[in-house]
Amino acid sequence: MTAKKFFFGLIVLSLLGVALAFFILQEKERDGHWPWPLNGRVINQSPVAVKVWDDDHGFYTIAAGQSSSNNNDIDHVQEPSSQRWCKIDAHSLVVKPDGFFANCPCYALGAGRACIKF
Structure with missing residues (x-):
């Protein structure tokens, strides 16, 4: 060459x-939101609904055993077991059957808030 x-x-x-x-x-x-595959996605393997938040729709839930649509850009998810908020950015977040997150990239003080950096 x-x-x-x-x-x-x-x-x-x-x-x-x-x-x-x-x-x-x-x-x-x-x-107003990032196109797939750059949006946040939730895979809920727990037996309870998971509370989520995004800029476009505010608060809503992902039912037990369900996954969010590729069309929604989820920004924050509340961990059912600890009530902590996870900022997921462009990741796919897995909620384990015990209600804890398998792969939260960073936690925030609340929905719509920035990550906590130490």
Whole structure:
């Protein structure tokens, strides 16, 4: 591979990356939430409903044994066993059968609040 082909390939990949970033940001501005797969998702394996919060819909619940839709961008989830709030960003959060989270990226003081950093 020549240096010219390598350089041209690098430019093409860079332009594709910029175009993809622009598309994602336009989607965010158009409807107010990140498009799938960049939105937060909840997989509730517990026997109780889980309280969630997002910027668009406020508070609502995900029923026991259900998962949230890819169309909703869930921002915070309340852990049933401890009542702590988890800020999930673009992660998929699993609520275990015992009511604790399997993979909370960070906890917050409440719904709509930033992560607690120590």
